[in-house]
Amino acid sequence: MRRVWTSRGVLLPLLVTLAVSLVFLGRGGHNAEASPFNPTLTTSISSSGAGATSDINQFANWGTSPVDSARSFPSSSVYFTPGNWGIPNCAPTASCPYTLDQKTGTFASTTTFGLLNSQCAIPVGVSFPDGMRNASTDPSDTISPGASFANLTADTNNNGIKDGVEHYNTLLNGLMSAGLLPATPPRERQILFTFALGTPVWVDVLTYDPGLLGGAASTPLGYATTFILENANPLNPPTPSLITDTCGLSNNITQSGLAGGNERGAECTNNVDDDGDGVVNDGCSIVGLVRESGAQCTDNVDSDVVDSGENHAANGGLGWVNDGCPTVGPATGAVHRSNPTSPGRASSSSRQAARVMPTRAPRPRSSPPPTLLSIRRSAT
Ligand SMILES: [Ca+2]
Ligand SMILES: [Ca+2]
Ligand SMILES: [Ca+2]
Numbered sequence: 001m002r003r004v005w006t007s008r009g010v011l012l013p014l015l016v017t018l019a020v021s022l023v024f025l026g027r028g029g030h031n032a033e034a035s036p037f038n039p040t041l042t043t044s045i046s047s048s049g050a051g052a053t054s055d056i057n058q059f060a061n062w063g064t065s066p067v068d069s070a071r072s073f074p075s076s077s078v079y080f081t082p083g084n085w086g087i088p089n090c091a092p093t094a095s096c097p098y099t100l101d102q103k104t105g106t107f108a109s110t111t112t113f114g115l116l117n118s119q120c121a122i123p124v125g126v127s128f129p130d131g132m133r134n135a136s137t138d139p140s141d142t143i144s145p146g147a148s149f150a151n152l153t154a155d156t157n158n159n160g161i162k163d164g165v166e167h168y169n170t171l172l173n174g175l176m177s178a179g180l181l182p183a184t185p186p187r188e189r190q191i192l193f194t195f196a197l198g199t200p201v202w203v204d205v206l207t208y209d210p211g212l213l214g215g216a217a218s219t220p221l222g223y224a225t226t227f228i229l230e231n232a233n234p235l236n237p238p239t240p241s242l243i244t245d246t247c248g249l250s251n252n253i254t255q256s257g258l259a260g261g262n263e264r265g266a267e268c269t270n271n272v273d274d275d276g277d278g279v280v281n282d283g284c285s286i287v288g289l290v291r292e293s294g295a296q297c298t299d300n301v302d303s304d305v306v307d308s309g310e311n312h313a314a315n316g317g318l319g320w321v322n323d324g325c326p327t328v329g330p331a332t333g334a335v336h337r338s339n340p341t342s343p344g345r346a347s348s349s350s351r352q353a354a355r356v357m358p359t360r361a362p363r364p365r366s367s368p369p370p371t372l373l374s375i376r377r378s379a380t
């Protein structure tokens, strides 16, 4: 049986907390515990050459073991990349060098869950096989998320791109209206989508120009990237879930140097190997409730006909061929992240790249609820 969980008298929509750096959004049942705040934070890059494209690998661990008294679920943290790094501008008024749904990175986490009101003691790996995908940055073009993010994951015009990728969403605009996100649109938006223990999970990853998120004092830290777990967004309608608590977290994030490697958009509405890597529709995002896998990824037909969430009559009856199958071959597309062009600065930045900055330690148990929680209460 599924149920909705309450904590401290507050109705909580499912809290899958894989995520991350929830800017101002954390509502985990244990994120208010008074515990030592001692995260392990590391960053590495794949290349330190001047001007070279480089993957940025970030690891942030707040503890996931049930015997780790210091484990915590951060309610707020932001990932910074020095301002002299090359990060293309995908703001609404700019010309983004990569297309919607192009793969821009990978993300995985381990989260400690409590299930069905039991003790919070189960570390579960939460993977995102589609990785991070480039998405619209235009706050003037929004759609509402719908129950279980159905509106975001739908593809109403059957063009191979999730509607939540093609459009901004009202959950983000709500945070802007509340002053919790900058009024200026982000320089880049990436999305993450997966199912965790059967529950749909949607994450918006926003990157802002220096000084916009966190104010002028944060300008020297560079570009700020924040991960917003929309399952924990107070503006999101509560959804009953198996998951009733969360209390530990570690994240592995890679922002790719090059964007691409996956088929996307119209390339996913056919049964053709459009990018010539020998595999049809590799890296096409999941459509519906299950992804094709194994031999289903090489048969070049719409194999998962049991997927009731997928429109198998779409695309002239082709359906969605090999949806959700892995990306094959390296990215050869546009630059997504690159080192500074000055050699001296590149060397320095290889040590400083993309620092992980927890911006706030867990609040003591007696502290007031997060700001947005108050807003939600007044609205209901
Ligand atoms: Ca194709
Ligand atoms: Ca291919
Ligand atoms: Ca399919």
Ligand SMILES: [Ca+2]
Pocket (backbone or CB within 6 Å): 292, 295, 296, 297, 298, 299, 300, 301, 302, 303, 304, 321, 322, 323
């Ligand atoms: Ca197939």
